[in-house]
Amino acid sequence: MRSLLTISVATALPFLVGVDAFWRLNCAKIQTGRIDPLVNPGTVSAHAHTIVGGSNIGINATGASLTASACSSCEVQADKSAYWTPQLYYNYPNGSFLEVPHSGSVVYYLGRGPSANITAFPPGFKILSGNKALRSYDSQTMTWGNATYPGEPVANRVSFACLTAGTQPPNQPYMFNVTQCINGMRAQIAFQSCWNGIDLYKTDNSHVAYLSGIDNGICPPGYETQVPLVFVETDYAIDQVPVGVDGAPIVDSRYVFSQGDPTGFGFHGDFQNGWDQDVLTEAVANCLIPDNFGQVSYCPSLYASDTNGAAYNCPEQPPQIGEQVKGLLSALPGCVEVTYGPDSATSAQMECAAGHPLPSMTVTVDSTPRPTASVIPGSAYGLPEHQYMGCYNDTSQIIRTLNEISVTNYTVMTVEWCQQYCMSHGYRLSGVEYAQECHCDNEINPTSINANGSTNPCTWDCGGTLTANSDGPQELCGGLQYINVYNNTNASFVAFGSNANTAGNALPYTPAGGFAANYLGCYPDGNGGRTLTGINTSQQNMTVELCAQYCTSGGQDNTGWQYYGLEYSSQCWCGNYINNGATLLTATTTPSNSSCQMRCLGSEPEICGGANALSLYWNAAYVVPAVKPSVGKFQSGQCLLDPGYNDSGRGLQPARMTNVNMTVEMCIKYCLGNYYHYAGVEYADECYCGNAIMTNTGAQLAVCNSTTQMLCKGNPNEYCGGSGFMNLYYSPSL
Ligand SMILES: *[C@@H]1O[C@H](CO)[C@@H](O)[C@H](O)[C@H]1NC(C)=O
Ligand SMILES: *[C@@H]1O[C@H](CO)[C@@H](O)[C@H](O)[C@H]1NC(C)=O
Ligand SMILES: *[C@@H]1O[C@H](CO)[C@@H](O)[C@H](O)[C@H]1NC(C)=O
Ligand SMILES: *[C@@H]1O[C@H](CO)[C@@H](O)[C@H](O)[C@H]1NC(C)=O
Ligand SMILES: *[C@@H]1O[C@H](CO)[C@@H](O)[C@H](O)[C@H]1NC(C)=O
Ligand SMILES: *[C@@H]1O[C@H](CO)[C@@H](O)[C@H](O)[C@H]1NC(C)=O
Ligand SMILES: *[C@@H]1O[C@H](CO)[C@@H](O)[C@H](O)[C@H]1NC(C)=O
Ligand SMILES: *[C@@H]1O[C@H](CO)[C@@H](O)[C@H](O)[C@H]1NC(C)=O
Ligand SMILES: *[C@@H]1O[C@H](CO)[C@@H](O)[C@H](O)[C@H]1NC(C)=O
Ligand SMILES: *[C@@H]1O[C@H](CO)[C@@H](O)[C@H](O)[C@H]1NC(C)=O
Ligand SMILES: *[C@@H]1O[C@H](CO)[C@@H](O)[C@H](O)[C@H]1NC(C)=O
Ligand SMILES: *[C@H]1O[C@@H](CO)[C@H](O)[C@@H](O)[C@@H]1NC(C)=O
Numbered sequence: 133m134r135s136l137l138t139i140s141v142a143t144a145l146p147f148l149v150g151v152d153a154f155w156r157l158n159c160a161k162i163q164t165g166r167i168d169p170l171v172n173p174g175t176v177s178a179h180a181h182t183i184v185g186g187s188n189i190g191i192n193a194t195g196a197s198l199t200a201s202a203c204s205s206c207e208v209q210a211d212k213s214a215y216w217t218p219q220l221y222y223n224y225p226n227g228s229f230l231e232v233p234h235s236g237s238v239v240y241y242l243g244r245g246p247s248a249n250i251t252a253f254p255p256g257f258k259i260l261s262g263n264k265a266l267r268s269y270d271s272q273t274m275t276w277g278n279a280t281y282p283g284e285p286v287a288n289r290v291s292f293a294c295l296t297a298g299t300q301p302p303n304q305p306y307m308f309n310v311t312q313c314i315n316g317m318r319a320q321i322a323f324q325s326c327w328n329g330i331d332l333y334k335t336d337n338s339h340v341a342y343l344s345g346i347d348n349g350i351c352p353p354g355y356e357t358q359v360p361l362v363f364v365e366t367d368y369a370i371d372q373v374p375v376g377v378d379g380a381p382i383v384d385s386r387y388v389f390s391q392g393d394p395t396g397f398g399f400h401g402d403f404q405n406g407w408d409q410d411v412l413t414e415a416v417a418n419c420l421i422p423d424n425f426g427q428v429s430y431c432p433s434l435y436a437s438d439t440n441g442a443a444y445n446c447p448e449q450p451p452q453i454g455e456q457v458k459g460l461l462s463a464l465p466g467c468v469e470v471t472y473g474p475d476s477a478t479s480a481q482m483e484c485a486a487g488h489p490l491p492s493m494t495v496t497v498d499s500t501p502r503p504t505a506s507v508i509p510g511s512a513y514g515l516p517e518h519q520y521m522g523c524y525n526d527t528s529q530i531i532r533t534l535n536e537i538s539v540t541n542y543t544v545m546t547v548e549w550c551q552q553y554c555m556s557h558g559y560r561l562s563g564v565e566y567a568q569e570c571h572c573d574n575e576i577n578p579t580s581i582n583a584n585g586s587t588n589p590c591t592w593d594c595g596g597t598l599t600a601n602s603d604g605p606q607e608l609c610g611g612l613q614y615i616n617v618y619n620n621t622n623a624s625f626v627a628f629g630s631n632a633n634t635a636g637n638a639l640p641y642t643p644a645g646g647f648a649a650n651y652l653g654c655y656p657d658g659n660g661g662r663t664l665t666g667i668n669t670s671q672q673n674m675t676v677e678l679c680a681q682y683c684t685s686g687g688q689d690n691t692g693w694q695y696y697g698l699e700y701s702s703q704c705w706c707g708n709y710i711n712n713g714a715t716l717l718t719a720t721t722t723p724s725n726s727s728c729q730m731r732c733l734g735s736e737p738e739i740c741g742g743a744n745a746l747s748l749y750w751n752a753a754y755v756v757p758a759v760k761p762s763v764g765k766f767q768s769g770q771c772l773l774d775p776g777y778n779d780s781g782r783g784l785q786p787a788r789m790t791n792v793n794m795t796v797e798m799c800i801k802y803c804l805g806n807y808y809h810y811a812g813v814e815y816a817d818e819c820y821c822g823n824a825i826m827t828n829t830g831a832q833l834a835v836c837n838s839t840t841q842m843l844c845k846g847n848p849n850e851y852c853g854g855s856g857f858m859n860l861y862y863s864p865s866l
Pocket of ligand 6: 520521522523582584
């Protein structure tokens with residue numbers, strides 16, 4: 133059996149605080165060679181790269197040609213982007229170079245920066261980060277920053293991690309020594325995540341800029357459009373390079389990057405966007421912020437095309453450039469000289485002289501559907517009495533054809549394995565998909581689409597039969613978003629899965645049992661601000677019950693928040709108001725109420741909203757606050773519109789205080805203690821005192837408007853004024 137790509141250990145990244153949500157993709161190599169369609173489009177590039185991602189990568193690759201790749205060597209097939217970094221070699225004392233094997237890459241998409249407003253990069257977007265010519269640490273070239281968010285050397289975009297047996301040494305911006313990192317060395321590059329919002333690419337990369345802290349901070353003026361921060365780790369199998377006696381390094385041997393760099397300061401990375409733009413946009417909106425714990429399985433739009441078989445399904449492509457870049461070489465590809473620095477290398481040192489013959493280049497467009505089909509789907513295999521029901525569309529867990537339980541395991545998956553699995557869990561129906569998935573249920577979702585036809589798309593080889601049953605028939609296990617469904621027709625089989633209660637299993641909008649009476653419907657969320665602005669949480673085991681429990685307790689009366697809503701299968705939001713003008717979605721609105729049809733991650737029969745859509749519930753136990761009529765001898769009167777936003781302009785003067793635990797009682801006690809007749813609570817946590825209303829500041833009395841009231845920071849069942857107005861209390865005697 134071939135080994136799967138090595139999955140990097142996800143260690144804590146050295147990032148500052150901030151929005152620390154992300155997702156990460158494991159990637160295997162897709163090609164090695166002198167290819168760099170950013171720097172050298174249409175021709176051989178100066179040095180050799182290790183490339184991961186879309187199978188159409190080549191010297192002429194564009195965003196569109198990458199998107200059209202047959203597959204990606206990164207686990208999420210919606211990402212056909214290409215990511216490349218220099219190839220690493222081991223340089224023997226006698227001058228020969230040995231390729232250091234790539235043991236996998238991990239691509240992070242990080243939600244970092246000054247605001248939560250991160251947008252997907254557009255089709256055709258490209259970035260180069262790093263400088264191939266550097267041979268020493270450049271402490272002078274700084275990122276843009278200010279006193280609060282200081283800049284730092286851009287050189288810190290490059291870092292190396294040494295995976296040793298014991299305690300890891302700290303990361304450093306240059307390479308580790310030969311054999312020091314016995315479990316591997318990881319070269320890391322952070323990309324620019326501040327964009328000018330206009331150019332897809334500029335050859336000097338001035339269309340993008342780093343955050344002040346590279347992995348966090350602020351964007352420079354003119355680069356306010358925040359895109360995801362791409363961070364690529366390239367792993368090298370150091371344990372596979374030669375060592376001397378007793379594991380000691382061979383004297384005078386060293387690592388050298390393909391651009392002639394034995395230091396690592398010249399490490400760099402390139403990114404060329406090849407995403408399915410809709411998937412990227414949805415994932416950026418829903419899975420960077422709020423936090424989805426970095427796991428693709430928490431993010432339905434990514435999970436829909438996730439595979440742990442990418443290394444099999446999308447193997448390394450034949451080299452486009454007709455020259456040797458792997459194994460043992462007598463010189464670095466492209467006539468590159470090894471230069472130590474500290475001065476930067478010149479282009480003459482890093483390129484072949486003019487007139488040097490170019491190697492051959494083949495036109496490579498990968499249109500191979502993968503995995504290849506060898507037999508038609510059907511009942512030529514499988515357990516007895518299992519009837520083939522056909523091929524069905526199956527777009528992720530949003531509404532699966534078979535909804536109850538599922539399991540993914542590439543190495544064991546066969547039709548029989550899945551049928552046995554479903555039977556043993558009490559389900560008649562079984563379905564195999566994407567070479568590696570098995571789904572079970574007792575009824576076919578009535579909304580699912582049958583895909584039988586002349587071009588049956590359920591033709592991927594099962595993962596489990598690649599090595600097993602080599603003399604038996606090759607079995608088929610569905611396809612990308614297509615499932616082969618079987619029914620166990622044995623009349624004596626007793627279905628007990630999910631207590632055999634599958635009624636309502638396939639109906640969208642069905643609120644969970646005991647909560648049905650509280651269900652308000654499907655509401656939009658996220659576009660133009662959050663609908664529920666109280667607290668929120670994401671859980672992999674999210675159910676309506678869990679969210680109800682989370683939102684309906686706490687506060688002074690322990691009755692929690694007035695509303696709770698579920699979104700995007702794993703998120704729970706609480707709040708006291710339906711904000712930002714969100715109104716009920718119906719069958720005829722745009723978007724419609726069918727936006728709420730994602731299954732809850734913790735309970736597939738339940739519905740947990742959708743992308744930008746909340747399944748909204750009302751908390752019947754919630755105690756609706758009223759503006760408190762009185763506290764002691766202080767009576768509430770009207771509200772005071774308070775347009776003055778600085779100390780001199782407040783409608784009540786001179787005393788004031790703010791407190792995170794503000795309540796009406798706290799404010800009155802404070803004003804009374806300071807011998808003032810008026811007390812006013814404003815903006816949830818502010819308190820003002822005085823003996824007269826300062827009408828000269830523009831302040832004026834008005835009727836309190838409960839729709840704009842904010843809850844006191846110290847008591848979610850009590851009102852504390854609002855933005856630009858205070859709830860006023862008065863006592864004639866003190
Ligand atoms: C250099 O040394 C390596 C390891 O001993 C060997 O495989 C290679 O053939 C040598 N190269 C030359 C040019 O002798
Ligand atoms: C630095 O920039 C940030 C963001 O623009 C701003 O909020 C902050 O006040 C600035 N700090 C200083 C000291 O200028
Ligand atoms: C690594 O190599 C450099 C340069 O040869 C040397 O100065 C340094 O001491 C070495 N470090 C270790 C830990 O071996
Ligand atoms: C978010 O950023 C985009 C692109 O910079 C901008 O068009 C949009 O107005 C921003 N939205 C908000 C709510 O700030
Ligand atoms: C790259 O594109 C150029 C210009 O269209 C074309 O002449 C050349 O054959 C292409 N090369 C490859 C290897 O696709
Ligand atoms: C799909 O094809 C299978 C196998 O030929 C057949 O048993 C099944 O009835 C078909 N389903 C539909 C809905 O046509
Ligand atoms: C797949 O199944 C095999 C055999 O039961 C097991 O050893 C392996 O851990 C499973 N892999 C995953 C990813 O669950
Ligand atoms: C599966 O087979 C059983 C037993 O013959 C039958 O009752 C049931 O209706 C079948 N299910 C479907 C979806 O055809
Ligand atoms: C849900 O998951 C969270 C975090 O993993 C855990 O703390 C909690 O106990 C789980 N709740 C239920 C109801 O399983
Ligand atoms: C607010 O209340 C919390 C919990 O009682 C307490 O720990 C904290 O010190 C209080 N903060 C202030 C500013 O009074
Ligand atoms: C309360 O304020 C809201 C928002 O400003 C406004 O739409 C509404 O008409 C006001 N209601 C009253 C009774 O003044
Ligand atoms: C399956 O359904 C048909 C008919 O609605 C669509 O044309 C296909 O695009 C769809 N396939 C997938 C993978 O969603």
